[in-house]
Amino acid sequence: MKWTAQQMDMYLSSKEYVDTAIIPLIPLDWKNDAKGIVSMGEFTSILVDEIERQFKGRLFQIAPYTYLTEEEEQDKLNRLLTWDKHFFKHGFKHIVYITSDSFWKTVEKDLPDMLIWVPSLSLETMDDSYAKQIIDQQLKQLLPLITNKWQEEPIER
Amino acid sequence: MSEKEHKVSRRQFLSYTLMGVGGFMAAGMISPMVRFALDPALEAGGEIDLVQVATVDELTDEPQRFDFSVEVEDAWYTSEQSRTAWIYREGDEIIALSPTCTHLGCTVGWDTNEEHPNQFFCPCHLGRFEKDGTNVPDTPPTRPLDVYEMEIQDGAIYLGRPIRR
Numbered sequence: 395m396k397w398t399a400q401q402m403d404m405y406l407s408s409k410e411y412v413d414t415a416i417i418p419l420i421p422l423d424w425k426n427d428a429k430g431i432v433s434m435g436e437f438t439s440i441l442v443d444e445i446e447r448q449f450k451g452r453l454f455q456i457a458p459y460t461y462l463t464e465e466e467e468q469d470k471l472n473r474l475l476t477w478d479k480h481f482f483k484h485g486f487k488h489i490v491y492i493t494s495d496s497f498w499k500t501v502e503k504d505l506p507d508m509l510i511w512v513p514s515l516s517l518e519t520m521d522d523s524y525a526k527q528i529i530d531q532q533l534k535q536l537l538p539l540i541t542n543k544w545q546e547e548p549i550e551r
Numbered sequence: 552m553s554e555k556e557h558k559v560s561r562r563q564f565l566s567y568t569l570m571g572v573g574g575f576m577a578a579g580m581i582s583p584m585v586r587f588a589l590d591p592a593l594e595a596g597g598e599i600d601l602v603q604v605a606t607v608d609e610l611t612d613e614p615q616r617f618d619f620s621v622e623v624e625d626a627w628y629t630s631e632q633s634r635t636a637w638i639y640r641e642g643d644e645i646i647a648l649s650p651t652c653t654h655l656g657c658t659v660g661w662d663t664n665e666e667h668p669n670q671f672f673c674p675c676h677l678g679r680f681e682k683d684g685t686n687v688p689d690t691p692p693t694r695p696l697d698v699y700e701m702e703i704q705d706g707a708i709y710l711g712r713p714i715r716r
Contacts, residue, residue: 404655411655411676411691451655452675526618526633541674 395454396446405454413548414453414540415486417477418442419493423463431463434494437514442492444533449540453490456481463497471501478506479551487548490540506551508543510536601702601709605638607645608706614639614648614661614671614682619710636699636710637661637671639682648684649697649713659696671696684716 395401395412405412420435439458446455459477461470478489489507491498494514502509512532517525559567604619614637623632635658637648648671650658657675664672664679670687671680679687684696700711 408655448658449675451652451657451673537674544674 395450397455397457408451409485412452412454413486414449414488414490414544415456415481416442416445416453416490416492417456417474417481418458419474419491419495419498420458420460421463421493421495421497422460425464433516433518434514437512437517438492438494440517440529441512441532441536444529445492445536445540448533448537452544453540454486459491463495467497467501470497471504475506482506482551488543490543507549508539510539512536601700601711603707604636604647604710605708606706607640607703607708610638610640610645612639612641616650616661634710638708645701645703645708646683647699647701647708647710649699651697651713652678652692653686653694653696654678654691 395405418435418438420438421431423431435458442455446453456477459474461473474491481489490510491505491507492510492512494512496511496513498505498509499511502511515528517528520528602619602621605615605617609615617636617638618633619636620631620633622629635650637650639646650660650671652659652673652675654673654676657673659671659673659678659680661671662668663674664670667679669682671682671684673679673692676691678690678692680692680696681687684698686692686695695716697713697715699713702709702711
């Protein structure tokens with residue numbers, strides 16, 4: 395489900411079926427490689443949208459978690475942990491963080507739940523049908539990560 | 552006598568002219584407003600055009616996945632949305648099913664669960680559908696998969712919107 399009031403109604407009426415939150419982690423930086431940073435965010439959003447389309451009925455797409463790349467590493471992490479705790483406590487047994495920023499890979503062991511890190515590709519130079527194919531192939535590999543997670547017990551915090 | 556009848560006083564002349572000009576001005580202002588107000592009502596109610604998705608000779612009796620995109624107009628902007636259809640033929644009949652699970656809207660896949668071959672399977676809450684789209688009892692979905700509005704012309708299959716059965 396998406397972050398809209400209309401889909402919120404759907405969520406509220408079928409809460410018991412929706413146990414997974416997916417949080418896109420989107421970096422901001424207007425100083426170094428601004429275009430690369432934007433492209434990372436774009437790529438992550440495309441993937442999240444597609445994942446949401448596949449798993450609409452069980453997964454809620456949370457608003458993006460944004461941060462400046464120059465922010466203290468510990469601060470970025472702590473703030474995400476607060477988000478995680480909040481959503482875990484209020485209804486989501488599974489939380490998935492998805493990003494193209496390799497920073498999160500370096501702190502993966504400190505994250506309480508599943509990180510999906512996909513290095514970004516610049517889709518803007520590809521023609522549409524090729525870009526779709528690429529995303530499709532990525533998804534084929536990503537979707538089982540989430541369905542397999544559902545087979546496992548949720549991770550306690 | 553006749554001259555007198557045709558005489559228009561200065562006052563009358565001015566008021567006729569003003570009425571005329573004023574009328575034009577009012578019409579100029581009101582008519583676009585009326586048009587703007589009526590325009591959405593006159594437009595066909597969100598009809599989407601049929602899109603060519605596949606050709607008949609590509610089909611088998613096994614449902615195959617076909618992706619296509621349609622233009623969708625929502626309140627804020629027009630966007631291209633990708634859609635998927637599961638299409639197969641049975642004798643002379645061609646069936647195009649929507650992949651959207653009728654439980655909560657996840658995307659179903661054909662023959663993706665080993666324990667239940669030859670069914671549509673929803674990975675979210677294990678909903679299942681028969682090949683013709685009928686929901687399997689005792690799984691979460693309560694109605695069959697939608698079928699696409701379909702037209703066949705010269706061996707090409709055109710799909711429109713999914714229709715609830």
